[in-house]
Amino acid sequence: xxxxxxxxxxxxxxxxxxxxxxxxxxxxxxxxxxxxxxxxxxxxxxxxxxxxxxxxxxxxxxxxxxxxxxxxxxxxxxxxxxxxxxxxxxxxxxxxxxxxxxxxxxxxxxxxxxxxxxxxxxxxxxxxxxxxxxxxxxxxxxxxxxxxxxxxxx
Amino acid sequence: xxxxxxxxxxxxxxxxxxxxxxxxxxxxxxxxxxxxxxxxxxxxxxxxxxxxxxxxxxxxxxxxxxxxxxxxxxxxxxxxxxxxxxxxxxxxxxxxxxxxxxxxxxxxxxxxxxxxxxxxxxxxxxxxxxxxxxxxxxxxxxxxxxxxxxxxxx
Numbered sequence: 142x143x144x145x146x147x148x149x150x151x152x153x154x155x156x157x158x159x160x161x162x163x164x165x166x167x168x169x170x171x172x173x174x175x176x177x178x179x180x181x182x183x184x185x186x187x188x189x190x191x192x193x194x195x196x197x198x199x200x201x202x203x204x205x206x207x208x209x210x211x212x213x214x215x216x217x218x219x220x221x222x223x224x225x226x227x228x229x230x231x232x233x234x235x236x237x238x239x240x241x242x243x244x245x246x247x248x249x250x251x252x253x254x255x256x257x258x259x260x261x262x263x264x265x266x267x268x269x270x271x272x273x274x275x276x277x278x279x280x281x282x283x284x285x286x287x288x289x290x291x292x293x294x295x
Numbered sequence: 296x297x298x299x300x301x302x303x304x305x306x307x308x309x310x311x312x313x314x315x316x317x318x319x320x321x322x323x324x325x326x327x328x329x330x331x332x333x334x335x336x337x338x339x340x341x342x343x344x345x346x347x348x349x350x351x352x353x354x355x356x357x358x359x360x361x362x363x364x365x366x367x368x369x370x371x372x373x374x375x376x377x378x379x380x381x382x383x384x385x386x387x388x389x390x391x392x393x394x395x396x397x398x399x400x401x402x403x404x405x406x407x408x409x410x411x412x413x414x415x416x417x418x419x420x421x422x423x424x425x426x427x428x429x430x431x432x433x434x435x436x437x438x439x440x441x442x443x444x445x446x447x448x449x
Contacts, residue, residue, distance in 0.1 A: 143383060174395060216402070216405055229298050240307065241328060241329070241435045241436060247420070248303075248306055248370070251420045254416050255413045257416075259410070261412065262408050262411075265405075
């Protein structure tokens with residue numbers, strides 16, 4: 142049981158932007174911080190730009206930044222957008238299931254309840270919660286090394 | 296986000312055995328009820344026999360049955376045995392992760408809390424709960440059609 146890489150890195154991109162505190166973040170910097178390729182990063186960006194979590198500013202001094210406050214982006218919002226589906230088992234998709242129990246299954250309803258409990262926890266946490274309670278995050282992400290960071294931070 | 300087929304069918308095999316109420320179930324009958332190949336069923340059986348959920352009786356009149364009461368087998372027990380791992384993200388495996396936040400990550404701890412909530416729900420339900428609250432389960436699994444079922448049931 143695992144979240145997709147898309148979800149995992151989408152959240153990390155949002156954490157990077159949150160740590161960068163409203164300033165524009167450059168794709169090569171984010172890619173370097175997380176040891177990712179820029180092309181993979183662009184792929185991850187698509188759904189989070191499309192769904193209004195991040196805005197992309199074009200041009201020589203362009204970059205990306207959060208499109209709304211980090212305290213208003215719940216982890217559950219992102220997971221819902223980036224995960225392909227939440228079919229815990231193939232019997233969640235009634236049409237594709239060969240199981241004779243599909244319409245009368247106690248397993249199906251127990252798994253739905255468990256998934257609901259999983260989301261209730263992710264509803265509680267925002268990008269701000271998981272980023273800015275970490276006093277070392279700027280250092281860990283290398284933000285303190287980026288040219289102009291001090292100037293921009295002051 | 297999805298459970299493996301191994302987990303899904305392991306639970307369904309246990310449900311079949313529970314519905315068959317202590318009598319020996321034959322592999323071809325279970326395979327037929329769930330539209331599975333017998334070889335796939337044998338693969339699924341291995342961990343649930345090994346971990347003492349099911350016992351296998353050899354011989355011409357052999358078959359499988361629950362090795363302990365259905366009311367004492369929690370869904371969480373099975374999922375823990377049949378899922379490969381519970382690394383919600385690659386950063387759960389610190390050694391394999393390139394993420395600079397790995398030891399200081401709020402995402403990691405939020406996901407662990409969410410996974411814990413998922414398991415708390417699966418701890419509540421036993422194989423008995425999800426099987427025997429279904430008055431039609433024997434009919435749906437075709438158990439009422441199996442030769443000698445009525446005789447064995449009386």
